Amino acid sequence: MPYFEKIPGKRIYLSPIDPSDAELYAKWMNDIEITRWLGSYSSVFSLPAERAWLEGAVKDTNNYQFAIVLRDGNRLIGNIGLMDLNQRCRKATLGIFLGEAEDRSKGYGSEAIRLLVDYGFRWLNLRNIDLHVHSENARAVACYKKAGFREYGRRHGAVFADGRWSDDVLMEVLVEEHA
Numbered sequence: 001m002p003y004f005e006k007i008p009g010k011r012i013y014l015s016p017i018d019p020s021d022a023e024l025y026a027k028w029m030n031d032i033e034i035t036r037w038l039g040s041y042s043s044v045f046s047l048p049a050e051r052a053w054l055e056g057a058v059k060d061t062n063n064y065q066f067a068i069v070l071r072d073g074n075r076l077i078g079n080i081g082l083m084d085l086n087q088r089c090r091k092a093t094l095g096i097f098l099g100e101a102e103d104r105s106k107g108y109g110s111e112a113i114r115l116l117v118d119y120g121f122r123w124l125n126l127r128n129i130d131l132h133v134h135s136e137n138a139r140a141v142a143c144y145k146k147a148g149f150r151e152y153g154r155r156h157g158a159v160f161a162d163g164r165w166s167d168d169v170l171m172e173v174l175v176e177e178h179a
Helices: 019-029 032-038 047-059 108-122 138-146
Strands: 012-016 064-070 075-086 091-098 128-134 150-161 164-174
Touching: 012 108, 019 047, 019 075, 064 091, 064 108, 075 108, 091 108, 108 128, 108 138, 128 138, 128 150, 138 164
Parallel strands: 091 128
Antiparallel strands: 012 064, 064 075, 075 091, 128 164, 150 164
């Protein structure tokens, strides 16, 4: 797939998403190790549904979705986006996932987050970017903290996965705190 370096980083860059990647997205979204943390673990994702989601995301002006592309080999490794953008209140919600287990715990996620947060503050004029994360997803919580997010609240027992309840952790970063 052709990727375009919209937001450059050191080891990765963020590119506009491409609906022709739908097959890879469908594979990832049917991987329980990915979707268990996205809150969609019980869903089944078809190729036509993923293609429709990607095509819709390209046109949606309240969401900024990007492909995370590894510089080494120009390989798609995940997705990151700012959703529910509210220009009046200058806020948005961040979401991210890395598709292949081999690409996790290498710092790609925190680099992608830092790039997108900087883009949100510098180019979209946002003031507040938040996210939700399962309390049991320690790797993600550490990644978000590394990227400058801090916890501002919890919904206790609000997430059900693997037969048990856990907390929904609310995290945010403000433009004033962003370095």
